[in-house]
Amino acid sequence: MNVRFEPAAKLAGALTPPADKSISHRAALLGAMASEPVRIHNYLHAADTNSTLQAVHDLGALVEVHDGEIVMRGTGLRDAHEPEGTIDVGNCGTLLRLLPGWLAAQDGRRFSLDGDESIRRRPVDRVAIPLRLMGAELAETEGRFVPLTISGKRLHSISYELPVASAQVKSCVLLAGLTADGTTTVGEPSLSRDHTERMLLRAGVSIHRHGRHVTVTNTDELVLDEVVVPGDPSSAAFMITAGVLIAGSRLLIKDVSVNWTRTGFLRILRRMQGIVIGEFEEEPGELCGQEPTSDLDVAAGALEGTVVTPEEVPAAIDELPLVALLGCFAEGETIVRGAQELRVKESDRITTVVQGLRGLGADIEATDDGFVVRGSGGLPGGVIDAHGDHRLAMMGAVAGLASREGVQVNGMDCAAVSYPGFERDIRGLLR
Numbered sequence: 001m002n003v004r005f006e007p008a009a010k011l012a013g014a015l016t017p018p019a020d021k022s023i024s025h026r027a028a029l030l031g032a033m034a035s036e037p038v039r040i041h042n043y044l045h046a047a048d049t050n051s052t053l054q055a056v057h058d059l060g061a062l063v064e065v066h067d068g069e070i071v072m073r074g075t076g077l078r079d080a081h082e083p084e085g086t087i088d089v090g091n092c093g094t095l096l097r098l099l100p101g102w103l104a105a106q107d108g109r110r111f112s113l114d115g116d117e118s119i120r121r122r123p124v125d126r127v128a129i130p131l132r133l134m135g136a137e138l139a140e141t142e143g144r145f146v147p148l149t150i151s152g153k154r155l156h157s158i159s160y161e162l163p164v165a166s167a168q169v170k171s172c173v174l175l176a177g178l179t180a181d182g183t184t185t186v187g188e189p190s191l192s193r194d195h196t197e198r199m200l201l202r203a204g205v206s207i208h209r210h211g212r213h214v215t216v217t218n219t220d221e222l223v224l225d226e227v228v229v230p231g232d233p234s235s236a237a238f239m240i241t242a243g244v245l246i247a248g249s250r251l252l253i254k255d256v257s258v259n260w261t262r263t264g265f266l267r268i269l270r271r272m273q274g275i276v277i278g279e280f281e282e283e284p285g286e287l288c289g290q291e292p293t294s295d296l297d298v299a300a301g302a303l304e305g306t307v308v309t310p311e312e313v314p315a316a317i318d319e320l321p322l323v324a325l326l327g328c329f330a331e332g333e334t335i336v337r338g339a340q341e342l343r344v345k346e347s348d349r350i351t352t353v354v355q356g357l358r359g360l361g362a363d364i365e366a367t368d369d370g371f372v373v374r375g376s377g378g379l380p381g382g383v384i385d386a387h388g389d390h391r392l393a394m395m396g397a398v399a400g401l402a403s404r405e406g407v408q409v410n411g412m413d414c415a416a417v418s419y420p421g422f423e424r425d426i427r428g429l430l431r
């Protein structure tokens, strides 16, 4: 579907963003691994998180979907059923990387995972490597892609240093550590989102963080009872960007997760002089089971360029396309470094963001691990292709509202991967 977004006069009003995608996936997966029924409030109903619900159903969890709530009865940690066919992860990288951590330990059972065209280009060797060190048996396609076959085995614990910060790989190893003999430790170069750790702590697991390392001790069961999913800061970031860029705008974004590992974008935006007021979580210290939330007040203003360093990347990874867009409107240069992970997202986001914004008139160049944008006082407009990437589609829509002549987004429908009501919500804020 090709959709046009005309320049907006301004945005105003209040919006509650959709439920957090990362936390929804984890709630469904841990719900399936739990021994007692779990109630999940405000689960995200989008293409990606529906893939997770279908997967846990195929693995033997009972899933009842009610208005505003899901009730799930899992199989327990060690009793996932062997499904009849292949588990379809759809477009979902998080499901692809987390699920093997659970399935690799299902002794004596076999599972195969496959997905759409985009997922077939996304590497799975990053989880296969540590899982093999734990004694898992896996067979990838061409050594690093799906279809992936997993033959469940008894696992043993490891200490593993991630070469690149990744919440998906960290979570996979932690989930495998739940059933491995002994104590499993994962270290990462800088802290990535910690929703798995928080939810495991709430589920009664012995899990600790010391600096950049997390240690989990094996357990017999997870007891979770209830999860409340907060608003997704990555979805809210599109509205926040529109509110900051379009003169005269004033927005109230309600009930957003302000977990420190997810608010890197807000810290970068504030450094660019963007006006976002809220109660963000302080530096991450001791691990806690809560997911903090806040309302955010957003207002438009003049922006300055900035440099995003490699250490800042994990906490802002999904919002970096928006940093590129903001850079087009800022005074001076905006540089992102150390973000080579963008190349293995739903599209190669360094290439697709740079080509997409150039097509709208931006002065932007790709580097191996990021991009350099020279602020040019805004964007004329044009046509952008989403390349099947939800975040690119929504970035294009915001670019259109903030542009001088409007933008046509080709392939807008893929926004439904994380934010099915995006177009309705953003148009509802136009004044």
Ligand code: S3P
Pocket: 021, 022, 023, 094, 165, 166, 167, 168, 169, 171, 192, 193, 317, 318, 341
């Ligand atoms: C996610 C982690 C991130 C992020 C993805 C969701 C998660 O990936 O890009 O959209 O839910 O764990 P990496 O941490 O692997 O980079």
